[in-house]
Structure formats: C-alpha cells, structure tokens
Amino acid sequence: MKPTFAIVIAALSLSACSGLPALPTRAKASNKVVVLNTQKVATPTIRVFLESRGASAVLTADSTLGAVTNWTDASGVSVALNQGLVVETRGLGDDMMSSDVSNSLMALKGAFGDAYYERFQTTLGGELETEFRAFQCQVSDRSATTIKISSNTVPVTRIVETCSSIGFSVSNTYWQGANGTLWRSRQWISEGVGHMTIERQPR
Template sequence: MTEPAKAFVSVARTTLLGTATAAFLAACGADTSQGELSMKIFEVAKDASKDLKPKGDGSPDKKGGQGAANPNVIVAKALKATPGPVALVVRLDTKAVLAMNPVGRNAGYVTWGSATGQGLTFRNGVLANTRGLGEDLMSSRIDRAVSAITSRGNASYRREHVYLDGVGESQSLIVNCTLRRTKTEKVALGAINADAAIMKESCRGDEVVFDNRYWVDGRGRILKSSQWVSQEIGNLAIQNLRL
C-alpha cells in the first residue's frame, strides 16, 4: 500500500463530532496533536460531504452552518506530503471516512485502496464495485451510464448490479435510470478547481430506489460524487483532492 492511502478515520455516531481512531498522514504536520489533526480531518470530510447527502426531498443540502476549521489547511499539507491522486471517501450512514489512492488499473478500471483494506473500483469515476464495506457491490454493468455521465447529457438506460446473497450466490439487481443535467457549480478543494455540471441520476428497480449525483467538468472528469452501493451501505460521498 502506498503512502497516500495510510489513513483511516472512524467517527463515532454517538457523539457530536465523534472520535477519530487514526491520524491522516503523519507527514501532514508534526506540530499538530493527533486529537487536533483528527478533528481537522473530520471537518474536511464534513465540508466535502455536506452538500452530497440527500435531504428529505431528494435534493442536495445547501452549504451553511457554523464556521469550521479551514479544510484547505490540512488538505494542502496532505497534498504536499502525498504524490499522485488522493481522495476522501465518506460513508454517509456511519460517517466513516477513508483516505484512498489508486492501487491498480486494468482495462479502463481503476481500483482505489485504503490502508485498512477497503477497495473501490471505478470506470471513469463511476463506481463499478466495492470490497471490504459490508454488503459490497461485487460487479456491475454500467457502460451506458459511464458514457452518459461523462458526456454530461440527458439519457435513460439500465444498470445491472451484482451482489452475494446469504449463501454466497450471485444475485442481480436491475434498475432503470434517468440522467439529467441540472446546474453548473465550481468545485474547489485541494488541487481541484474547476466548473462542473451537476448530473443527477435517478434509478428505480422492483424493490429499490436511489439517486446518485456527479460533478463533471468539461473534460468529462468526475470531480466529486455521491454514489449508491447497496441497501445496507447506502451512498458514499467521494471528494477528489487531486486527480
């Protein structure tokens, strides 16, 4: 595992801000105590994910709330100490935060890994499978989704997700999806600073309904996103700090 992935922060749900269990890249600052650093990491994660978590009406939360520690300070230190791409991933149901970086590439798919063994595989920024999260997305057929999302156009298509049931057998979930371009917004965090079109993907199957959102720049890169994994896990908020 390379240095950018040596981080994992778990935020307890039973406290106001929670307690972090590990520091994010010790090289980020020897003059900062582990507790202070952990709090800064949480603020970064909160800042990165607060407008990705759906509200009751299905639309993203607006930015606001009390002032927090400037996330750019810790992000700048992380980027200085960390070569190559790096991202923060927030599991929205538990507020667990992972720092991840690419650990493998194969035929257009890129796998990102964490120091604690979780893995996310993407195709052009669209989540294709997960490992180590629980009810993992084992595989998927998302070619039409990827093409539509990265080209930033309205579209309709099907997705197929594959999961393991209680006896280890593969079960397919097929959903019908619509993709709509909503508005343009600047994404600025870490080394990312670009205008992006917000693409809203709404999917429905026999027993499941979910929404995904993607901030896609003019080059077709997904700068940040909220992507659904499974009924147990829900959505992950994914904020790239450097691509």
C-alpha cells in the first residue's frame, strides 16, 4: 500500500527534529479561494500521486472561485487547480506558491501551434525562500490515445508541454477529453516535490 500524504508530512516533521529547518504550518487553502462547497453527497474528488515520495491521496473539492477549485485531504494538504492546471499547493514542503497558467490553458486549446509562450511560477525552496522562474514553453507533442479511468476507457488527446528556464527544463503532460476536461495530468510542482500526477475520479 502506498503511503498517504499524512505520512509524508509526519516524516517531514521528524526531519525537523533531527536538525533540518522546520517547515511552517501550511494554511488549508489560499485566502483567494473563499466560496465554500457545502455539498455532502457525490462531492467531486481527484487522486494525486507524488512520484518522488511514492505517496498518493484522494483529495476532495472544498471551495471554488471562478475557474479555480481548491482540493484538500484530511492531513491539510491542498492543491488549487485552474481548469485542471496546478496554480498552487500547500502542505507539501517545497510548495508551488503561485503559477500563471493562462498561456498554458490557451496552448491546450491549440492557440500557439508549435510557437513558444511564457509561463511564470513561484516555488518555495528548502530554506523557506521563494524562487521565481520565467519559462519559455512549447507544445512538443499532441496525439490521440485512450486511457483507463476507473473501469471506463476514455478517448483523449495526449499533450506534452516542454518548459525551459535558465539552465533548467521540465515537462508537463495532459490527457484531455473531447470537451476539454483534463482527465489526467502529470505536472511539475517544484524542485523539492517534483512531478504530481492528478486524475479525476468518477462520481
């Protein structure tokens, strides 16, 4: 069984006792996301997996503002998604503090073809200092395929986004349905966290 995020957070706390810098307590959600979701039945969920930590968890939608939905679990980990793209995380340690994904959202719709576009991201480093990165990104692959979601086979377009900064390059992969829904994605969060895979769960 894969460890949950709660175990990961506990491990981070123990490392603080051994002399490493203690991590601050994370807020459950950004104060930008303020509209509470009081639905108790069939609440949307996503499954997330952190490759670098071998940890997975199911997160529940608890608030929304405009196109941004905040997803949380019982341990206090939260992920804010703008139409499926990560714009911030909390509770992971080296969090994504903010990300401007407006151009990436347009690129998923085919707006730039194979041309480059900008993407901006601020992350939290191991010394609790924020680091700003300006990326030049490009859609490097777009191909039709199918994926399994629960017991369902879903036709999707697999889109690979490659982003480069000074001396640094990352990629994000999206599996997009015909109506624009991101059924699955593999997105880079920060150097300390690495990639997060996100999958929508059927209600």
